[in-house]
Structure formats: structure tokens, C-alpha cells
Amino acid sequence: MKPDQSRPRPRPVWLRRLGQGAARVADRVSRPLIERFAASLQLRVVASTLIASTILVLIFSFVVAGSVTSGLLDERQDTAVDETGNAAERAAEQLGTYSSSSDTALATTLQQIANELAEDPAYAPYIMLRTADGDVTKTHPIAGDVRSSDDLQAAVADRKVASQYADLDVEGDGDFLPYLVVGSYIDVGIGYEIYAFYPLESQQDAISLLRTNLALAGVALVLLLGVIAALVTRLVVTPVREAARTSQRLAAGLLHERMEVRGSDDLARLAGSFNLMAENLQSQIRRLEEMSMMQRRFTSDVSHELRTPLATIRMAADLLYDNRDDFDPVTKRSIELLQHEIDRFEDLLQELLEISRFDSGFASLEVDAVDVGRIAEDVVTGLSRLAGECGVEVTVEKPPRRVIAEVDPRRVQRILRNLVSNAIEHAEGRPVEIRVAESDTAVAVAVRDHGVGLKPGHADRVFDRFWRADPSRNRKTGGTGLGLAISLEDAKLHSGTLKAAGEPGKGTLFVLTLPLQAGNRVITSPIPLRFEEPKEAPHATQD
Secondary structure: OOOOOOOOOOOOHHHHHHHHHHHHHHHHHHHHHHHHHHHOHHHHHHHHHHHHHHHHHHHHHHHHHHHHHHHHHHHHHHHHHHHHHHHHHHHHHHHOOOOOOOOOOHHHHHHHHHHHHHHOOOOOOEEEEEEOOOOEEEOOOOOOOOOOOHHHHHHHHOOOOEEEEEEEOOOOOOOOEEEEEEEEEEEEOEEEEEEEEEEOHHHHHHHHHHHHHHHHHHHHHHHHHHHHHHHHHHHHHHHHHHHHHHHHHHHOOOOOOOOOOOOOOHHHHHHHHHHHHHHHHHHHHHHHHHHHHHHHHHHHHHHHHHHHHHHHHHHHHHHHHHOHHHOOHHHHHHHHHHHHHHHHHHHHHHHHHHHHHHHHOOOOOOOEEEEHHHHHHHHHHHOHHHHHHHOOOEEEEOOOOOOEEEEOHHHHHHHHHHHHHHHHHOOOOOOEEEEEEEOOOEEEEEEEEOOOOOOOOOOOOOOOOOOOOOOOOOOOOOOOOOHHHHHHHHHHHOOOEEEEEEEOOOEEEEEEEEEOOOOOOOOOOOOOOOOOOOOOOOEEEEO
16 A cells, blocks of 8 residues: 655654754844833834834935936937937938848948948947848947837837847946847838847946935935934933832832923923822821821720720729629629620730731741641631530531641730631521641631622621621621731731632632741642532531
């Protein structure tokens, strides 16, 4: 069986590798140029100006060169036709006496006429006479193989004056030069044809000089336009670049940076407006910083000042609460409500103090190598009573071996306690799942409930201070609206992340990710922030 000859043969391996290598080299060489071109406004303007000016100069050069060339050749052709007509009349005067082409003296006369016309500067330097029966007489030094074309001879035989352009080797030295060949019919009894060869070297030199001058002038004009575009663009781009650098420094916190104002033109007014904006921005930032500092100081001072009277109230309330059975039912209920509200008040003060520590930058970590899975189980155990009151089953899924991480146990426990208690309150009686996972660099804890979920846009606001998705909801615990905000700050203090996701009717998912080693940062989380189908937990802690 013969192989299929129509199937294209695969290219050699070395050829494919060579092509791939060339493509990679071209990519490495062109990429910096493309990036530079995309990043520089001045370069784009100059390049656009050069391209547009080059196109215009080329068009102009072609039009001018074509017009001048056509004019020179048309003028030479008109002159040559007139001269050839005069030469034909002069030859007719001498050939009118011959009545037969077989006359032996005709050849001598033809040669004499051709030589006289060629020597006369009023006519073409090269003349060829031809009789009706094909005898040809040439002036020296027309080479033997030089003759007029068949088309030209046919036009002249039709009693017309015709012309054509051709490259001919008249001298016979192998050097072909441009000529204008003009033919005319001489009607004096015997049909004669006269052909005049006009060299076009001077016209060709003039055209070449014109094209050279146009090319040089075009290149100079394009370069001049490029330089002008670069200078003009630089005048505009330099203040813009200065404004960009100044704005970057302002964004970096250097609020004293200003642009230099030069002159009184539009760019100077732009610089002045930019400086005025920077001054207003600086004053507003300073005002906000002062207000923020006053607010933090007020919060911290009030929290500290309230602790002393609260301690006294706590002592009295504890005394009443311990002896509540000695009072009537109404007073007993009032004492229980008082005790509950004092507990909420203490929690609020504690959270306000913690927030003030974060704001002032005094919060610090007390790192220890602990089992994060064990912390999650302890949190679930501590919230078992709340889970029982809400009718929520809480499960913990963790790896078989311990997940050891260098974290602050108190802060991690607080984060998980806030997340789990929040999930229990919003679970609507459905299960709450806690999952612990680790990677080579991080540990993650996911808390998932199947309750009311979050509305679109609320996932980014759940960590705002004093924000609640539904303030009208009945709650089992006295939340302050600061728990998730403090949890986020605790996660950031560990160089970790705390993210939330939720959908109405599907529940809410919180994922806490912390580095395994203190001082490292979290790059990716072992648990993705997406909803998954619930699994049967291998380790149940609370129901």
C-alpha cells in the first residue's frame, strides 16, 4: 500500500524549536517597548506625529515628483514632435526628386540627409530613415540592433506622428539609457519614415535630483515635526507627570507636598488648583485625625471612668442577686433584669476598651503554640447552653492530628466565640458546622450556618462597628455590634484574614485564616470562601 502523498510532511523538530525560540526572543525584545509605549503619553504623541507626517510627506512627494516628471517629459515630447516634423519637411525637399526606391543614388542621399540632420543642433542627435520597402539608413553611432518598435512603425506607416519611451543601447557599449523615439511619415511619392532618437539623460538627472531633494526635505521635515511634537508634548506632559508624582506622594501620606507654579498660563492655573486642593485635603485630613483622636480618647476615657462606678453597682447588684429569693416576685424579676443588663454593660465596656486599644495601636499578641482544633471544641463547649436554648446542633470537623499554630489563644478564642455565637443566633434552629483545616503555611476555621443568610452587599458590612443586618431581630444574648469588628481586628493583628459570605435563605459562612508561624502573612486559605453541601461531621461536640 502506497503512502498518502497528499498529506503534508511535518516540519522538522529543529525547525519548530528554532521558530519557538525566535518567537520568545521577539516577545522579550518587543514587550519592554510595548510597555514603554503604553506607559508614555509623550512617546505615543511623538510616534503618532511621526507616522502621520511621514504619510503626508510621502503623499506630497509622490504628487510633486509625478507632476514635475510628467511636466518635463510632456514638454520634451512636444518639442521633439515639432523638431521631428521640421526634419521630415527638410528631408522631403531633398527626397522629392526620387521616383523609385531602386535608384542607386537614393541610399547615398538618405545617409547624407541623416548625417546633416544629426549634425544640426536643431534636430535630434540620432536620426534613422526608412524606406517603404524596409531599407534603413542610420546615423553613426546607432548600433545595428537599435530600431523602433513594431507598434511605433505601425503608427507611422498609418501616416501619423507617434512617439514612445524606451531604454536603448544606442552607443552599442551595453549601457541602456532612456530615449524618446519620435516617428513621422514623409509622403513624397516614395513612402519614407523618419525616426528621431532624443536622449533623456538630462531629464532623468533632473528627476533624480528632484526626488533626492524631496526625500531629504521629507526626512528633515518629519524629524523637525517629531522634535516639535516632543518639545510641545514635553511642555504639557511635564506638569502632568509632576502632578502625578505629587499626588502619589500625597497618597503616601506626605501631605506637605506641592506642585511648583511657573508663569500664569493654563498649566500654572492647574498647578495652583492642585495645590489648593492639596491644602484643603490636608486640612480636612488633619481635622478628621483630630476628631478621630478626640473620639478615641473620649471612648477610652469614658470606658475607664465608667469601670469604677460599675464595680460599685456590680457589688450591690451581686448582693441583691444572691438574696433575690427573699424578695417578692416582682422585685426578684427586677433584680434578675438588673443583673442581666449589668452583664451586658460590662461586655460593652470591655469591647469599647478593646476597640480603643486597636485604634491607639497598643494591641499586642501573646503568641503560643496551641491546637486550633482544641480551641474550637472549647468554644463550642462554652456555648452549649446558648445552643441548647436556640435548639441548634453544633458540629466540629477537624483533621485527625492536631493543628498546631503560633497564635494568641485568647484572641483566637474570642474570634471563634463571636463567630459561633453569631451563627447560633441566626441559624433559625438549623445546624451550625465548624470546620478546621490546614495547609503548609496557614490554618483556617470555617463557621457555617443555614439560617437567614445575608442580603447582597451585607457581607462587606458585617464587620462594621455597631452594624446589624436586622436590628429588630429577637436575640438570646445582648450583642453590642462590636464583636465582629473586634474579631476582624484580632485577625489582622495575626496578619490573617476574616471573610464572610452569605445568601438569603442559604445561611452565612465565615472563614478565619491565620498563619501557622507568627510573623508570616496569609497568601491563600485552606478553606475556600464558597458554600458547599453539608457533610456528616466525624466529631460532634454539642447538640
